[in-house]
Amino acid sequence: MNKEKPPLLNREISWLYFNARVLQEAADQSVPLIERIKFLAIFSSNLDEFYRVRVATLNRLVTVVSKTKDELGFNPKKILNQIKNIVVKQEKKFNLLYEQIIKELAENKIFILNDQQLNVSRGMFVKKHFRDKILPAIVPIIIDDHKPFPELRDRVIYFLVKLSQIDSKKKCKYALIEIPATLERFLILPDTHDLKFIILLDDVIRYCLDEIFFVFDYNRVEAYSLQVTRDAELDLDTNVSDRFIEALSKSLQKRKKGKPMRLLYDSSMPIELLNLVVNKLNLHSESLIPGNKYHNFKDFIAFPSIGSDLLRYKTIVPLPVKELSVNKGMLELIKKKDYLVNLPYQSFDYIIHFLREAAIDPHVTTIHITLYRLAENSRIINALINAARNGKKVVCLVELKARFDEQANIYWTGKLEEEGVNVNYGITGYKVHTKICMVTRTEKGKNTYYANLATGNYNEKTAKLYCDHSLFTAHPGITKDLSKLFRNIENKKISKDYEHLIVSPTETREKLFAFIDREIKNAKAKKNAYMILKMNSLADEKTIKKLYDASNAGVQIKLIIRGMCCLIPSQKGFSENIQVISIIDKFLEHARIWIFGNNGKEEVYLLSADLMTRNLDHRIEVGFPIYDPVIRQEIKEMMEIQLMDNTKAREVNSLNNNKYHKTGVKVPYRTQIDTYNYLKNKIQQN
Template identity: 45%
Template sequence: MNRKSLPPVNDEDRYLNREISWLQFNARVLQEAEDEKVPLIERLRFVGIFSNNLDEFFKVRYATVKRIVEAGKKGRKALGVYAADELLEKITRIVIEQQAESLKILENIHNKLETERILVIREDGITHPEHIEFIKNFFMERVSPALVTIILDHDMELPRIQDLEAYLTVKIKKKGRSRPMYALVEIPSSLDRFVVLPKVDENDYIMILDDLIRFNLDVVFNIFEYDSISAHMIKITRDAELDIESDLGKSFIEKLSRSIKGREDAEPVRFVYDQSIDDHTLTFLLNLLGIENNDSIIPGGRYHNRKDYMAFPSLGRTDLLYSRLKPLPINGISLNDSILKRIAERDFLQYTPYHTFAYIIKFLREAALDPKVKTIKITIYRLAKISHVASALINAAKNGKQVTVQIELRARFDEASNMMYANQMQDEGVRLIFGVPGLKVHSKICVIERLEGSTLKRYGIISTGNFNGNTARIYTDYTLFTANREILKDIDKLFNFFDTNYIVNTYKHLIISPHYARNSFYKLINKEVTKVKNGGEGYIRLKLNSISNYEIIDKLYAASQAGVKIDMIVRGVCCIIPGVKGMSENISVISVIDKFLEHPRVLIFGSEGSEAVFISSSDWMTRNLDNRVEVTCPIYDPEIKKEIIETFMIGLHDNVKARAITKAQDNAYRKNDKPALRSQFATYDYYLNKMEELDS
């Protein structure tokens, strides 16, 4: 795409910065915590999601920008509309504002909990004798054995501070001593952060573990004679970039293991502290840690690691939680019958969590047991902590199947888990492929070969999401079950590429990153432009997690200028600026944040009756287009195509949880005079109605 063909505007008028856009996505998560229509305990959990997201942002994106600054590069071209040092300052300012907002929201939620007779009490608010006894016993039996306490000295070398762990900085003062004594107490991550205390007078009581430790500081430090003692929380976030060794004598797993271990000593990229801490203590800690960059120092509240609110105890209060939506069966398939037999007849679509994830497990377990199945090939990116997928694959290997697993050991923050599963599967006879040099394998595909008569017939699944039973309960994702010979022939070619990376295959049906994706997407966009130029209608509908690649954004701008109507649903990072006259007036973008995490990628080209529909593992980011192996799969079955379009349109018409993406980045909710439509609940009703229609 020649950018000179576009109006001569500055980058800041053409693109939203990726990092700032991500922070605005996280602000939408925080909006859910603020929304009083969201059940109260669910609001707390959104506070946890917001905090967890922010941790990952600093470990990855902020760390990347910081490295550019430290390398002495301005980095304007790489980072979009801001120079790197300017961007760090802007990020820090936004984060401080969001942190302050999150604390206000959290305080409001705690006040609301009190009206529901749920009291979160501090160490100075304990009044009931039964609570004092419980807390002291709990501390001695459960907390004290797990406690790590480090006495600090002004002249000592500070022991390793664990990444993302919360610490209490304890200040001990004694009359007659010129300098106070300091200690660090690590909050045990092996224990639940929230301790449920005995119920009193029909009230539920919860104590945060930090405060339970504060209450027992005299027990921890009773060997010292002191006049006063105080504790304030700190937390360090370290750079998560992996430095893979180049020693050819070591296996990739050995190199990766060492690199993951190296994260523990990586450079700090954020130091968060309780803003009520005194200046002398703060200065002492910063000097000991060697932290000088003010952009890395973030004032916070009394508690850090608020990600733990994701596991806030429900206390049996179902009235303060979302009502559970029971996963529905897929019309036409029974978990009690052969799934392969049904797939041989037609394609099926699973849309989790509206449909149960059990169909994927059923597919693999049946393949593991069927004597006619000879081979199973699958890509693994992230697995559940206890994975039924891994169990089914091991079961298949034990039954003599040739099982090949392409496992991505570099899936960020899942490296250790994937290495554990890799070792486990390898020990059981599963053949493993460890990635492609220079590329992450992000595709979600599986193909099996079954001997039917004298020929091998293929069956397969292609998904927009990971084969992870845990996330399938909260991530929305499409999975296609198919026996289409042409599609599965392309899938098999891709597995051949994993084996022989130097051979680049041609694919007749699938769009494969990085080999053909850009040109294929450009052709699909250009086709809609040509329709408009010939007097027809051009229409593009996209559902993505993120879009940040400038070249493909420019293609969409050019299509908009040509008169192509473009409707987009983008959950996270969105660098495109819609609705700008002369550039993007035919583009509209919304983001939907609600009970479930929107995760599928859907591409629809063409107007009613002539649509080309695709599901994909790929976002429209540079990493997905150029640095990962991704699969974009066409949908040929007319009923499934109709189903995807209809569910997309439900999302597009959301006027309850949809926020408009604009240059202002104010996350304004979409409002109109149409009846309220909350797309996730409407999608569940859509499938419920389809099931009832079939039953009738």
């Protein structure tokens, strides 16, 4: 037995290597050009959240004197320095990629112009747009040493403006301009000879600075962009009641004024201006990240849809699920067998139709559902409201603490309650992260149950972008466990002893370790022993140590982990039998899947939980077995497709170099294309 300390990669550093894989997609010449811009936007948005949450937490740890390095297992100050070094390098790569993509857009007759590149006619168009649409929303604030420095809001772009007189000793003036987030970020200029022209809102304002500051007697106006990212964690009253909602609403307002975690600034900003902001905001050097002149790059997700269709990914047509027809009664079909919907390759509409049918079926009495993140115009909510209007008892658990979706969930809670839906806020101290729904129907005088259990949220928008699995079943054992779970949640009770489901926080860790121990026992008995596990993140140290034990016993372990992975594979004496890949492509790989060899009696589970401490010990999560042999085989074959990926899969290794995964096969395999074709072929074969 190896008595050395198990090798672990710090979770924050691991996350940065994941975000580097997103940046790789922006650099990949095989990715359509406008999609590459969107990967830059995803990278930027990810980094914003990282600073708001993870870096904020590390900064708190630095200030807590009682938390020593030994207690934490790492030095937070050292990690913060590592984060800055990595992020600065990534920002440089980001800027180079942006400049490269601008050139490639020009080669495709799409030109992103800046404020220095406008001719007379385009300049007149921009000036008119500025006066009509932008100037009324601009409120410059003059910086005065005798007045408090203006409060910089979280993730809002500002211009720090310097007014000066060329060839004069006249004292300079400084001002701040907030770039209104309510305005469109892109202005499409008139075409010329089939050429497309775009200018960013930032450069429209730069071009018209003289119209803002004309009252001052200065002949030079310079503007440099900056953006503050603040601590986003909430300080909440733990009582789940009206007081809780009120506390949450107030905390969301405070979130805009959290402690600054990062100042992203235009690297061409003169040092005197940078020092001005740093001193006013009392920032530390670790918080300063030089960037380019454009911030809030997440807006580029909405880059204008112009130019050739070849510049974007083709939209896939969702495939049908064999034999699951929305034109027939879905409940009658589900009673006879289980059905699996593989999103986004197959349509989320099946879930909508399931709820709509339940809403109007005269024999349906009750609908239970958990909601974590909802779409903006949620058809799920509409179906639930319709059910309540039709006299059904609808019990809806809305997770108010879904990070960055709290405001939307408060809104939907109000809507549901107005329509007579019973809204439950869960159990104090535990986020309800599971994605489950159960319909109760009276048949022959008895209650019959129909369920949907999923790895992803009940969200129509993300269902088109995230790879997830959604199971319809009427299995009596599963629905019995679900009834117990919903009853416990309503009664604010945590319990265990579920026969079929794997439920956090009481059982997931225990049952997972039992599965691993069984594989270890088989390996030691010289039997075939293996695991294939897919998840978003692997960070729980006890689980990692357990996987190391399994590897040392000879269990063959294959992991597919999109995001952070603190386990280090292929380490002598620890993880020689562990292989880890990460797949980043058009869609977000979001599913959680466990496959255990079980000495030839393979078991397959789908889950809502990642292998992180919070998911195992501090959330309500559900894992559910796949009993139908056809569906079990389908999941296994889709996992094998992912393990064969040699196009979009990267190796997670000790070098953290995100090397593309090579399988030794010359034929290109690409998970998301091959999975779609696999499902399409299955339909055509029957």
